[in-house]
Amino acid sequence: MNEFEKSVQSKRNDAVDSGVGFVVSFGFFATIFAMATLIHFIGS
Secondary structure (H helix, E strand, C coil), X not given: CXXXXXXXXXXXXXXXXXXXXXXXXXXXXXXXXXXXXXXHHHHC
């Protein structure tokens, strides 16, 4: 066992972190899309 396996910084599940990252990035791009759509409909 190497030294990185002995002293783990975080014992949380990686699936939780992946899910949070996906939701945050999806929310960011969905917000940009909604703003662009709103600007498109206001401008036309």
